[in-house]
Amino acid sequence: MSGETPLRVAFIGCGNIATRQHGPAFQTIPGVTIVAGCDLLPERAQAFTARFGGRPYTDLTTMLAAEQPDIVVVCTREDQHVEPTLAALEAGAHVLCEKIMAHTLAGGQAMLMAARRTSRLLGINYNYRFFPPLVTLKRLLTEGALGEIAFLSVTAHAFCFHHALDLLRWLGGEVVALTGQVSVAADPQVHYPVRCPDFVYVPSRAASVVVRFASGALGTLTATRYEHLTTRLLRLEVAGARGRLVVDGLTLDDIVGRLTRWPEGQEIPTGAGPERGFALSFQQADRAFVARVRGAETPAATGEDGYAVLLLERALVLAQTTGRTIALPSLTPVAEVGR
Template sequence: MSKLRVAVIGCGSIAIHRHVPEYAAREDVELVAFVDPVAERAQRLSGQYGGNVYTDHKTMLAAEKPGAVSVCTPNALHAPVSIDAANAGAHVLCEKPMAVSAEEARQMIDAARKNGVYLMIGHNQRFMPPHAKAKEILKSGKLGSVLTFRTSFGHPGPEGWSVEGKGGWFFQKSKAYVGAMGDLGVHKADLIRWMLDDEVEDVGAFVGTLHKEDTDVDDNATCILRMKSGAIGTLVASWTYYRGEDNSTVLWCENGVMKIGTHPDDQVIVELRDGSVEKHKVGGISTNEKQLASGVIDAFVDSIVTKTPPSISGEEGAKSLAVILAAMESQARGTIVKVT
């Protein structure tokens, strides 16, 4: 059986902890190259997993001609690197947020389509067992329609996670474009769209830098969302949850409430209006401190092997990005913004 030849572009924490070990765990994948402008980072992964080392992705694409790539670069490079990879004939798995503008997202989608390759965006929240269970319960109809919700993602900040630490690319607008909103908020925008099978129509947002120093990106965002269905809720992203991570979602529905990720053991709790309570132990939600298999790599490789378009397509990534762009526009203009 021929193996899928994969290159990883960007050798920071998301590559080290998620992409690379999950590729390596598959017998049908060969890691052929690691790319990073800091050669030592690529060399560390090469030493552990094999594969050649490059400091420039264009050189690598020409030399290796990989069948697929993971784009794990700073946000501002997601689009140009993904487009170059698609133009080289490689399937692309790009980290979130997929781009820093709607136009960039369109260019990525167009490049993949033109070259007959898949473009998948790494929105791993969809694969976390509690979220999959919650969606299953919603689809059963027992809770009725979602009326209001809150979804939150906060942790102490990327300085403890990123290989660059304090002052790294996460904190530089020229490389990251957005801070907590792009790092964490986009995950929750994608989650709520997917879980509710609904689109965000209007956004009002307060986005700012409350505590991190020496940065020109946001460290906190609180947003009000109105869905096309009429459901309303809040989305919170924060880099200043210094006493522990929060990655929870609560849905208040016609027939009760569903709590996801609010309890350490019972990851999904359903409390119905008739007083009955269901508790589901279905597996955890991955955190920076406790890394769990993301499911993203398996889904990406399986889509290529089975020639099935990925469920988290470029188009899906663009819709989740649009929510974040609307939130930034809402903050800038001081008004409610329609998501386009």
């Protein structure tokens, strides 16, 4: 019998990401019971609850009233995150929302304001924070292993671009300025099907970003749809006064890859077990969110983190259209939302 606080969990959106990743992950967390799956397509809700437990629903309001969940996991399309998140927060639930937090800056602000007003925890699923080499890299940087940091550099598949923006903030600290450019592919077949009017989100041909951190360090991020997820999700390098740390070898099938310290060429152990697949990051991210709900401090990304990444996304669009470097304080910063 688990000594953990019992928690009732409901899902909104019972498609691929719920069925393949979050559902199996939440099933393994002690003290957690999946009580409902809600989807506009009844067959999806029924299939989800037949596999993971709970009752199927097609109406969000009915589900929230009947089940009164402690946690709601929002797995709808990127342009359908705002309304279910607001409804769940107002119903008294903590919310874990898939990334991107919202498809507009105003939507992200509304979500953050609702979480603050209801005193509920809002989390955004930046599961790359839980890749074993990135967990170890974060610890080494916190310990000062490289001394003064000069730059962080990331190259990524376009599908990882938004995650990579979060990693820049998480590893490098607050961003004070950003500039960059975006190039659009001629072939509409490689354009991402979900539109986020205020943001780039998934660059088709390429996106390149340069940021300045509050520490004075610089960061770069380049992403393209022309990468291959089977050979590279992303590669990350941090250079400092005492050397470099490089994370590479990350793919959909292997999120352990390698963490190497240079100039020594020393591979750093990450403590990873035999499991190396992408699902491992969801297991760790979902456990970390539940631990936060229960009062622990974990690396799980908050609504404030999610909104801060939206600001970076918005700054890139403004940099592209104006040809200028955008000072992040010129946008509505996290601390000022709702004030």
